[in-house]
């Protein structure tokens with residue numbers, strides 16, 4: 295999933311200072327699961343923003359707490375059209391995609407990001423999230439036993455290890471295990487160590503960062 | 518002028534603090550009249566929004582009272598509540614309210630006397646801070 299974290303509260307109060315009617319728009323998908331932008335976070339933020347305005351003074355702030363199934367699809371944003379009439383600004387608690395969809399769907403609405411979108415990853419313990427995929431565009435996990443060296447090796451080596459690991463920990467960041475040792479151990483468990491002799495040629499990074507935003511078209515499902 | 522009597526919303530866990538408050542009553546222990554007790558199934562049930570709402574409605578202080586560490590009926594509800602309260606105190610500061618207006622306490626159902634003590638302690642602390650700015654505005658209009 296997409297992992298994001300809340301922006302500092304004072305940043306949001308500053309951004310919203312000029313407005314009196316503000317929507318706080320959450321998303322029930324990734325950011326809800328990573329406890330950053332779901333319904334609960336929306337209600338909490340809306341309440342806190344109103345309180346801050348009341349304590350500091352200035353024009354009264356009215357917030358509208360709203361949560362949609364997925365902020366990254368127009369069909370889920372469309373039903374907000376009536377509700378958002380007369381609303382001047384919105385804080386989006388969606389990921390960066392959600393923020394942009396919200397802004398594009400409502401051209402009259404000033405949209406502020408409420409989260410910092412960090413990575414494609416998952417929870418590894420309660421309150422801990424880690425990155426697992428760099429979205430490179432051509433997955434090679436079949437060569438590495440389901441452990442991504444681009445993401446989990448600090449040097450992103452395609453043909454590791456670098457040789458610097460000590461006691462199984464990465465030499466760059468001893469907090470994480472050496473990805474290539476994990477890869478080796480897993481390949482050995484499956485009797486596939488031979489795969490380590492396979493030399494992976496340089497990656498085609500055009501698939502990740504070619505000319506501007508990437509675009510995917512699948513004719514077989516195209517409308 | 519009448520002395521300022523703070524209104525304090527006390528979210529009390531059913532298994533400990535609520536029973537302790539009951540016991541304090543049976544023991545005829547006096548505790549401050551401004552305490553408004555809200556019974557909750559576990560201190561872990563007290564979401565941040567609920568605490569903020571109490572302040573929005575004009576509470577001068579909020580206390581969350583849960584079981585002693587290791588005694589939670591839902592294993593870790595009281596620990597979660599404690600962390601949440603700590604985190605929320607920072608947010609209160611950013612909102613412009615004194616973080617001391619919010620506190621978390623741990624006690625057991627047998628601690629009637631301690632409940633009264635906590636209530637006085639909190640009431641005195643909040644009285645020192647004066648009425649919540651939100652309360653003043655609520656009253657004015």
Ligand code: SF4
Nearest residue numbers: 427428430433434442
């Ligand atoms: S190889 Fe590429 S697509 Fe596969 S997990 Fe790693 S970054 Fe993601």
Ligand code: SF4
Nearest residue numbers: 447456464465472473
């Ligand atoms: S020690 Fe392992 S994970 Fe760290 S940079 Fe070297 S190969 Fe990559």
